[in-house]
Amino acid sequence: MRFMNLAIVAGIAGATALALAPNLGAAAPQQDMRVAQQQAPFTDAELKQYAVAVLEVRQINEEYMPKLQAAGSDDQRAAIRSEATDLMVEAIDGAGLTVTTYNEIYNASQSDPNVADKVDRYIREVQ
Numbered sequence: 601m602r603f604m605n606l607a608i609v610a611g612i613a614g615a616t617a618l619a620l621a622p623n624l625g626a627a628a629p630q631q632d633m634r635v636a637q638q639q640a641p642f643t644d645a646e647l648k649q650y651a652v653a654v655l656e657v658r659q660i661n662e663e664y665m666p667k668l669q670a671a672g673s674d675d676q677r678a679a680i681r682s683e684a685t686d687l688m689v690e691a692i693d694g695a696g697l698t699v700t701t702y703n704e705i706y707n708a709s710q711s712d713p714n715v716a717d718k719v720d721r722y723i724r725e726v727q
Contacts, residue, residue, distance in 0.1 A: 642704075647715070647718050650706075652695040655723065660688050
């Protein structure tokens with residue numbers, strides 16, 4: 601089972617869905633996103649950085665999901681989402697990637713089996 605097919609962050613489904621998916625689109629300007637067909641190949645270093653970021657983002661997601669579910673109001677949910685998103689962006693930056701590159705690698709891993717296989721391998725290595 602591919603790790604990428606696990607809902608790393610997007611697995612927050614239903615009415616309480618965190619808009620924090622592995623694709624942190626709200627955090628990255630749309631004009632910075634490369635079209636999938638124009639995507640440059642990713643280096644092994646970038647894919648390794650992505651693997652580190654994915655694991656950190658997943659951990660943040662697992663920590664914040666119960667908080668989101670326990671929130672009593674829309675304002676509390678919005679504050680929790682904002683805090684979690686900020687932490688996820690920091691984790692991505694800390695891994696050495698931009699949110700844009702993180703999103704591009706995520707998208708490529710969903711459509712390119714070679715990228716997905718490499719990402720899976722690097723995730724297993726850093727776990």
